[in-house]
Amino acid sequence: MHNRTMLDWDDLKYFVAVARHGSTLAAGRALQVDQSTVQRRLAALERHIGRPLTLRHPSGYRLTAFGQEMLPAAQEVERAALAFEQALADSKRNAAGVIRMTCPEPLVNRLTRSGLLDRFHARHPAFRVEFVMSDKYLDLRHGDADVALRSGDTVDGALVGRKLGDSLWAVYASRTYVARHGQPARIEELADHPLVGFDDTMANHRAASWLREVAPQAHIVARNDSVLGLLLSVKAGVGIAPLPTALGDAEPDLVRVLGPVPELARIWRLLALPEVRRTPRVSALFDFMVEEIDALRPIITG
Template sequence: MLDWNDLKYLLAVARHQGTAAASRALGVNQSTVQRRLVELERNLGQPLVQRHSTGYRLTSFGEQLLPLAQQVEQAVVALTQHVENFLRDVTGVVRVTCPEPLVYRISNSTLLDRFRSRYPALQVEFVTSDRYLDFAKGEVDIALRSGDTNDNALVGRKVGDSLWAVYASPKYIARRGRPDSVEELERHDWVGFDDTMAQHRAASWLAQVAPKAHFVARNNSVLGLVYSAKAGIGLAALPTALGDAEPDLVRVLGPIPELARIWRVLTTPELRHTPRVAALFDFLVDEVEALRPIITG
């Protein structure tokens, strides 16, 4: 297949009438110019240059390709200029909403350092919340969310999987034992979400499998559940990314298939095309291999 990059060697030889002068203009060695020309001729199936005593000249076929190659060069220059202008315009603040524990994990990775080196004039501001903030009210620009969303006006990309399991502290296990099955959950103490998070899938799941579960504490955030579980007062359903990272917690059941969801990076169609939001959105998608272990564990 044709390597578009090879066209610049054809253009350089045509302009400088020799591979030596072309190599100096391109900042490569002469053998590279000759090799790339040969490769281009092989891919096209036709000779492009002829060597004469006064230097290189284009064949008839090469002359036909020359204006087309110049158009490609002009398009590349225009594209490069467009990207440079885009990067110069990427300034300001991008507000990102996600659960508080995720902010800590992202901030303690090298992800933001790489983003700042690419867009030094763009600031990332986290808005931490376990509830869904409203794009229409201008509360946020980008959301990192797991689970289903009822907002069909948003556009997004999958960046990982959200897995949940049941955890307990060694102190709790020593006092109350550990459940070996879902059927035993109802006989244990629990820490769970309060009424403001009643629609969360973890709350719904526990209400289904253990409707008579005894709650000893309730919180309005996942981080609150982590602290309560570490204190040893009860079991908690937690994301594996958080629970597995806590040395004071033990996974006693799961992952729970019913709680599995996907993580998405989301925004509105309008914001998706603004330079500052597009910069971070595309960066997160490009860095999915680095982002996935942060959000999945």
């Protein structure tokens, strides 16, 4: 029979979430449950232990001295549970041959149309690539994806990878815009034109940082949360913006008005965690991409 005196380990995640977020409401949002569930599970944990872990204040919840003492051990249980869930998910993906690759959305269309993935699937019918599209860097250590096709500064020493090509950026405008408003002849003239930029969610992107540096007083007429949004805004003639040359040069309605811009150049890499890199499915993808590097470079560089 079930021992009713045993600790329900699942209750610990509610304690950790309240400690992390400072309130039961925020903890509930993070755990995707309602606030009352967090309060009930936290109260059940404290009843089982027989001592309070938290104190309620007008501004939220604070840990008691005992709660502070127990928090590291609870966090260790959380890490172990997440590691188990990740190992279980990895095992299922390995058995199914699924490779989740994260990369920017515009690149998915170019890769798909190139026939590159068709050749990979034909060579390795037991493996299947699934895209996780994002312009932001997803955390491979948290299992957001298995492989990242990523350009930019890679400071995560936990990842291993291979250079596949160069990421070049230039400044573009639509032909309609140029006909009506002209185009900048120098970078210093960018401030004289309406610009399309990123919103706050992409404020750390190198293109956003570069525009702030070279045209701090410029008028930003539209903000987007993706490179695809930039592209569509420029095509619509809203303003001008830096874009990857692989995208901008492929659009007949766009004109490259400046660049490539050396400050925006980066390297395209295929990245994975070492233990994931060694799995048969991911190893097959790495080897294939290296073999097809001549076909891949025009896709990612233009």
